[in-house]
Amino acid sequence: MTATTPTTDLAVQATGVGKVFPTKAGDVAALTEVELEVKAGEFVSLIGPSGCGKSTLLRLIADLDQASSGELTIFGKPARRARIDQDYGIAFQQAGLLPWRTVAANIGLPLELHKVGKAERDARVAELAELVGLTDFVDRYPDQLSGGMQQRVAIARSLAARPKLLLMDEPFGALDEMTREYLQGELTRIAAETGAAVVFVTHSIPEAVFLSDRVVVMSPRPGRITDVIETGLGEVRDEALRESPAYFEKVTAVREALHGTKVERANER
Numbered sequence: 001m002t003a004t005t006p007t008t009d010l011a012v013q014a015t016g017v018g019k020v021f022p023t024k025a026g027d028v029a030a031l032t033e034v035e036l037e038v039k040a041g042e043f044v045s046l047i048g049p050s051g052c053g054k055s056t057l058l059r060l061i062a063d064l065d066q067a068s069s070g071e072l073t074i075f076g077k078p079a080r081r082a083r084i085d086q087d088y089g090i091a092f093q094q095a096g097l098l099p100w101r102t103v104a105a106n107i108g109l110p111l112e113l114h115k116v117g118k119a120e121r122d123a124r125v126a127e128l129a130e131l132v133g134l135t136d137f138v139d140r141y142p143d144q145l146s147g148g149m150q151q152r153v154a155i156a157r158s159l160a161a162r163p164k165l166l167l168m169d170e171p172f173g174a175l176d177e178m179t180r181e182y183l184q185g186e187l188t189r190i191a192a193e194t195g196a197a198v199v200f201v202t203h204s205i206p207e208a209v210f211l212s213d214r215v216v217v218m219s220p221r222p223g224r225i226t227d228v229i230e231t232g233l234g235e236v237r238d239e240a241l242r243e244s245p246a247y248f249e250k251v252t253a254v255r256e257a258l259h260g261t262k263v264e265r266a267n268e269r
């Protein structure tokens, strides 16, 4: 649903990207020399301690803020152009729903902006509401829903226009563990089905590994990428994967990268 045809199979390309926030206490180097390529259809998580610049990087990609240095393109276009063309869907930690619109009208908003006809819109909204388990709540208003339900509405909305890129900032952070695991599975299935690339910010190592093709590890002061771990876990992301040795191995690899040291395993002591 892009107004301009993508010119590259790279969903995101960041070259030497830096971001400095001037503050009263001096400049804060939120990001420095970030090199990142996300291929079309690839699932990439950003993980790292608080303040390492994960959200800042996602906001630059979404054109919600501008880089101080370097170059950033989305499907070969400047971030501003990609925003105007609505090349990506966004789901952030705050659901950001419009309180005067029902659940259905919130989910359907991107479709209205894309001028999709009412019948098609209604069908797609019903499909998405079912996907996130909110079929019985489509006529409710956001303030009549729990925080987790509001978040599910936001996720459904981000998927409405079947974007080729999803930008997600801890979208499952406020959910209970069961719902979270369920939606993780759903998200990988949807991403695979739609061929969408995903850039996903999380604090959870298991979540990053379960979801991703690559986990990008970041470090603060200044915010930068310190490691990139390929999970190599293949297409199928199901419950059996969470119990598999290959999965645990990658969880350990990401933990070690985050700590900057080898984590001693119990049976090696």
Ligand SMILES: Nc1ncnc2c1ncn2[C@@H]1O[C@H](COP(=O)(O)OP(=O)(O)OP(=O)(O)O)[C@@H](O)[C@H]1O
Binding pocket: 021, 022, 023, 028, 029, 030, 048, 049, 050, 051, 052, 053, 054, 055, 056, 057, 223
């Ligand atoms: N608008 C701003 N003005 C000044 N400093 C900012 C601003 N936004 C972010 N920062 C600083 O930039 C750095 C990176 O912040 P950012 O929110 O991107 O980190 P994060 O990795 O997403 O953290 P968290 O995991 O806590 O969400 C931090 O030092 C933060 O204080």
